[in-house]
Amino acid sequence: MEAIRNQLEIAHAATGAALKIYRKVYADIPARDISSELVTNPGPYTNNKLQRDRGWWQRELYRITDLTYHHTLSDNPWATARHYINKGGGRPTTPYTIWITQTGEVLQCVALTEGLWHDHTGHENVHLSVGLAGTLHLYSPADAQLDAAAKFAVWAIRSESMPLINSIDRITGHRDWIATTCPGWSSEASNHWKPELYARIEALL
Ligand SMILES: [Zn+2]
Known part of the structure; x- marks a missing residue:
């Protein structure tokens, strides 16, 4: 007994x-959780892996290795979700886990456990997708947006939930993984805003 x-x-x-x-x-x-306000697509999907897994690959947070910044080409996370769930035979959700508005508001669009497609690194995605609202190859992000993006990166680096994101080296942009203009920071018109963002991250560490 x-x-x-x-x-x-x-x-x-x-x-x-x-x-x-x-x-x-x-x-x-x-972040402010708006995930319940965004449309999702429960399937079926034409992609075999999505169909097999009945959605995105599910990951434990300790598997997440890097944060990846994007620009979203839009100021509307609701419309962006509507666009992506119908793309290419259907996808479960928007490709941005986190969305940062031009005024610096941080929105959570999808649970961090969803290994969603966003940076062309395969189905079993181990990166955290952070979308900065705007067409950021045509202009620089606003001050408030850069500050919010830096603050969120520092939270990710310090988070005990994601131990592999442990330094500024694990903070990346989409174009670090594949040839693309995203997140826009290398174009002439954008005024090359990458160093400005990384300086703000450094200053907070
Ligand atoms: Zn991107």
Whole structure:
């Protein structure tokens, strides 16, 4: 009887610890959650991997290795979701986990556990997608947007939920993974805003 009671106490403690971690992971994301306002697509999908997994590949947060910035070519996360769920035979959600507005508001569009496609690194995606609103190869992000993007990167670096994102080296742009103008920071018209963003991240670390 004593042995069983001990077993139960150990199980109870483990459940409590797991719940604590779960709450921490989902409580401390510095973003306003708008995921329930965005349209999603439950399938079926023409892509075999999406169809097999019944949606995006599901990942534990400790598998996430890098943060990837994008520009969204839009100021409207709701319309962007409507566009992407119908793209190429159907996709489960918008490709931006986090959306940062030009006024610096940070919005969460999709759960971080969804390994969504965004930077052409394969189906089992291990990067955190952060979309900066705008056509940022034509102009620089506003000050407030750069500040919010830097702050979010610093949160990711410090987050215990994603231990592999552990330095500024793990903060990347879409064009670090594939030939693309995204997130726009290397064009003449954008005034080459990458150093400005990284200086703000450095200043906060
Ligand atoms: Zn991109």
